[in-house]
Amino acid sequence: MAVVTCERWAVLIGINQYSDTTARKNLQGCVADVEKTNTILRTYLNVPADHITVLTSPDRLDECIGSNTYPTKANVVDALRKVAKRSNPGDFVYIHYSGHGDRRPTQYAELKKGPKHDEVLCTLEDDLSDVEFGGLLDHLVSRGLAVCVVLDCCHSGGASRLGLGASIRCRRAAEEAANGGQYDGARTRDLRNAVPIQSWFYRPRGYNLIAACQPHETAVEWGGADGKIYGALTYHLIETFLSLQSSTEPITYGRLYEVLEAKCRSKLKQQPMHLGDRSRVIFGSATSLSERGDFLASVIRTSGADVTLNKGVANGISIGDKLRIYHPSQSFLGLLNPKATATTEVIVTSAGKLQCEARSVTGSADDLQGVLVGWLAQLSSRANTAIVNFLLHHEERDSSAYVAVERLQLECQLYASPYMPLDIRLNALDPEADITVEFYENDILKFRDRHGNDLPHVPAEHLSGSLNARQMTSLLQHLCSYQLALSIKNPKTFSIPRYTFEILPDQVEDGDTDSLAAWRVQFKNLHNQFLYITIFNLAPAYGIYQIYPEDHASSAAVDPGEDIPYLVIDMKVPPLLKEASTQPGFKMRDIIKVFITTVQANFSHYCMPDLQGWTESDTGALTKVIQKRHAKLVKPQTEPWFVDEKEIITSVDLEGS
Structure with a gap:
């Protein structure tokens, strides 16, 4: 929420x-x-x-x-x-x-x-x-x-x-x-x-x-x-x-x-x-x-100064995160009212896969008096901070680049969302940095992930000169959120449900001249009980899209022994990569990631739009331009009639046995 x-x-x-x-x-x-x-x-x-x-x-x-x-x-x-x-x-x-x-x-x-x-x-x-x-x-x-x-x-x-x-x-x-x-x-x-x-x-x-x-x-x-x-x-x-x-x-x-x-x-x-x-x-x-970047939890148990919430590690919750508790009347259609007043605030003390335990920040049971199952908990701050390290390839300490980054260090906290706090560092050579931004002469910026891999096509060409704090903060938070989702791996567990998950080549529809390829997404439940799945497309323009089930719905149930419906995703070049796609050797990378649970859950808070670029508004301020990636799910075309046949071979016993 x-x-x-x-x-x-x-x-x-x-x-x-x-x-x-x-x-x-x-x-x-x-x-x-x-x-x-x-x-x-x-x-x-x-x-x-x-x-x-x-x-x-x-x-x-x-x-x-x-x-x-x-x-x-x-x-x-x-x-x-x-x-x-x-x-x-x-x-x-x-x-x-x-x-x-x-x-x-x-x-x-x-x-x-x-x-x-x-x-x-x-x-x-x-x-x-x-x-x-x-x-x-x-x-x-x-x-x-x-x-x-x-x-x-x-x-x-x-x-x-x-x-x-x-x-x-x-x-x-x-x-x-x-x-x-x-x-x-x-x-x-x-x-x-x-x-x-x-x-x-x-x-x-x-x-x-x-x-x-x-x-x-x-x-x-x-x-x-x-x-x-x-x-x-x-x-x-x-x-x-x-x-x-x-x-x-x-x-x-x-x-x-x-x-x-x-x-x-x-x-x-x-x-x-x-x-x-x-x-x-x-x-x-x-x-x-897709651009919310936050979510709401519900109280599912209360005990003295402690509550249990229905969000956990799989939803991005960490020990030390803080959430504000609201009466359900403070919301409408899943949105807190602008003047909503929190009853109290809690801090996460332990985090399970799909739920967490939290305690009143004061440790007093009085703070949770009257809080009931079904009340709402809104994330107010995260314990973990994303580290962004700027490496400046300039000799002069008083260069405009140094001044710009030092100003960004001071101002980014004014614009950073509490759902993705940033720690801006300068020439720290920090191996734990989530994002490294290399600042070269002529105001050229290059972005790298925590493993040193290049993050191509980041639309920062309008930001390097002035290093506008508001827009750079928004861009860095977007990239850090994308990297967070990308880094999610299987939890350490002794039991993994049985299933098959495959991405297979499919046919581009006749007349579709925009798609470079089509891929079929297959998932079959081989487990002995229901599995609930949510499938995401982590797109090359740094967007994250929930492709099954659609419209940010909660995870879909798959019966034992059953497949999900026939789903095909048509791969089109997003606007951010249009120019690059005209160059020899162009490739774009998509990740299809499936979340599998044994109870229904909602992971739509991971969704983000593609980055498209920046534009100058009527007031001269830079604002982010966001456009959805041109990828879609389609169902296979069904012909209006079919022909099928089976062969019967009949032999004659000439010996009359």
Whole structure:
């Protein structure tokens, strides 16, 4: 579980009233959607009221004139721009729209080069087109914000919101019904199918988007248990939030969507759509789950001044690590609230494979009074420090390089995460150094691991001159975390479960010109009991990806005598290595590592993204650019028909015996 230091912001838009004279053009549950969402944000996530902009329609449209609190296009645009100005990189922005949607002939034919229509949000006074809205979202993302957009409306052609009260969320369909025409659901579904994925809303972007339904479906309203009408998406999304609220691991969009989709499938004919990075944490910072670098443990036993936690050596716990204890009410969806207050702090006294013993830092049982099984423990500091030694190949002691490293020694503690503390040393020639950085003339940096092996392609070319402390600290922590995972070996044990684990060549899919190779990952359980496994890809651009099971799930059970599903990983050159891959003799090294346990465990805290490089922001500051490695798991293609045969040989006994 991550301690959330980022701020959270929200823009909530709900429009029931579209006409003062024609009731059938209006909707029923949109304002209720916003009110319920606002309650969740403020009650469970402690989002400050002044960080939430609520724009809802009045009972009469003439009240909107000159007001900045109603959902006109100008007010919606202004609200999003204000969030961009007030927020900081790493903050989270939640945008919710409930209202009519529509489709009209495109005003951006040259830009779209394909789709002949614009999808629009029907804000009051004027529509907000998909291109305009997408531009506003792109701007938020470009400022380093994590953005989640929820659209409980028509989002592709003729989707409507039909059901209780026959409210229709497609403006054209509503107007047709209001004019006495019959709403032709089949016709509008066909219309939507014409360009289901080409809408400008759904092109690949840096934000996550949750839409009410699939392109061929209609979005309906839903009667809540409180007697109010809501959008079906909004109602079941909030129901999903609440069902996952006690999770001890941050919830990714992938996990959220699995539960949401299951709820909708069991009750509705519509299925929500998610587009974006499934590994990102909902309500988390701009970093993904892969970038957390920390984790939460649960209390599984208490005894006086001691507690037992469900994390151990395999999870990276060491004797001397400290953890803060929190009441479960201090978290929501696996994230500690920004103002969460710890009950006490404990220090690890012994560490087993998958659990550890910890004692109150004061040694007093009074500190743990009231702490129960199921309470949460957040890592606050590690006992072990990663040693980084800078070797300077400069003769002058007062050279700029010496000055820069000495400054880094002083400043790195301001930026270093407690989950990977650093000990920066200068010309120490320390054989225990986890990372050695050689600083040559002309500001050339070379990185080596603890065995003296070269760490190639580290993107530090923009950092050597000024040796920016914040960015260098981030880079070194990333490399040390990667090396830590790389160094994990089998524990000393007298009993090792029986299994086979192989990586075998496979075929690259037809038409895939980007993949250099394909490899099949095989694991078979030969043990006499269930084994639980998690498989990671330690990639050549210093990313660590959980490839089985996906979406940072807990380890998957493999029955005795059974194999895991047929899994193939396509190996593509990551962006960091693109230039190097054009040179003769280029090779890249991937490590496939499997964690095997006899009980279910979660190792997703080892995950990290690829290093891609550094870019200069609008303010002149250097920020890290992170991009996932282009490797994917695929399932084998199955032909639609098969031919098989067996041979029977029949002989004739000529002797008649």
